Amino acid sequence: MGKFVGALGRKTIRSGNHLMELCALTYRITDIALPLPRIGRALIKRVIVEQVYFTAVQALPVIIPIALIIGSMMIVQFSQLSGKVDLGKLVVLLILREIGPLITAIIVILRSATAVTIEISYMNVLHEIDALEMAGIDPFHVICFPRLVGITTAVVSLIVVFDLMAIIGGYAVVRSTTILPVEGFFNQIVKGVMGADIAVGILKGVFYGITITVTCLYHGLNCKHQITQIPVATSRAAVECLFYCLVINIFISFIYYV
Secondary structure (H helix, E strand, O other): OHHHHHHHHHHHHHHHHHHHHHHHHHHHHHHHHOOOOOOOHHHHHHHHHHHHHHHOHHHHHHHHHHHHHHHHHHHHHHHOOEOOEOHHHHHHHHHHHHHHHHHHHHHHHHHHHHHHHHHHHHHHHOOHHHHHHHOOOOHHHHHHHHHHHHHHHHHHHHHHHHHHHHHHHHHHHHHHHOOOOOOOHHHHHHHHOOHHHHHHHHHHHHHHHHHHHHHHHHHHHOOOOOOOHHHHHHHHHHHHHHHHHHHHHHHHHHHHHO
């Protein structure tokens, strides 16, 4: 029993230290990069635009079909309960607050989080980051901060796209391919949507983007010795990103509902 308690205590301490290191990395990125220095600002903006393109624009062929499938599936299922439940309110509750942000975060983790971890790990193992420092360039300005802004912006944008495609696109698919009674769906949506629903989804997107980026950068920057460590770091980063996003989702939803 004593060994179990000791192991549990050590695991708790390591987890707490890990979270503190992630928070410290987040603070260091934002503290160093704000306000942005005049020198290199064009490069930073270009990296941000490229990251938004890689994370958001290139993910649209994945996001849009998934949103259409989920939206139409939910409308088909809930239309069977027409008259028993408020269809518009139920769809808003699930898509805008819960499913949209979470599915978007999972897709970003699968596509971009792993890619960022691998990229930073290779740069670290091959001493490219050391070369930047020797050249007098702060890696936090040209590597970390642009990815933090780019991925966070991309996650929020993809959440908006997912919600619109799931609701409007799903309605269009159901209306054109079935004979289900969904004529008053948009009226119910308008009545059900509140500013808080949109704010909750956007807030989750911001926290998801920051959490995903910082976690991937942390594991990439800590991979310094061998290339064989890169797959392990990538796997850990993906699992941690998913876990943290689930915790954030539960925490924000709990605060909102309570």
